[in-house]
Amino acid sequence: MAQLLKQNMEFQWIPSHCGIPGNERADRLAKEGSKQDQTTELFSYQEVKSVIKGIYSERWKAENTNYSFKRDMMHQLFRKEQCTIFRLRTGHCHL
Numbered sequence: 403m404a405q406l407l408k409q410n411m412e413f414q415w416i417p418s419h420c421g422i423p424g425n426e427r428a429d430r431l432a433k434e435g436s437k438q439d440q441t442t443e444l445f446s447y448q449e450v451k452s453v454i455k456g457i458y459s460e461r462w463k464a465e466n467t468n469y470s471f472k473r474d475m476m477h478q479l480f481r482k483e484q485c486t487i488f489r490l491r492t493g494h495c496h497l
Contacts, residue, residue: 476484489495 476487479487486495
């Protein structure tokens with residue numbers, strides 16, 4: 403995370419609205435906005451970390467709302483039974 407915050411970004415303008423009426427208006431408004439005073443806000447590492455953590459937490463919750471947390475069949479067995487099955491599957495048994 404700290405490495406990402408220390409990296410520099412470069413933006414390159416690629417004109418793609420040329421000749422499209424609705425987009426010409428958007429370009430004009432963007433140009434007007436760019437002439438206004440620009441402010442730069444600096445955020446602390448903790449603020450950025452908190453925002454990113456919140457975004458991913460919400461995304462995780464949204465993706466996992468219908469997830470079933472039941473134990474699978476293997477984890478319902480006793481440890482001795484799990485070991486026997488593991489040894490059979492990996493060939494570490496003396497048959």
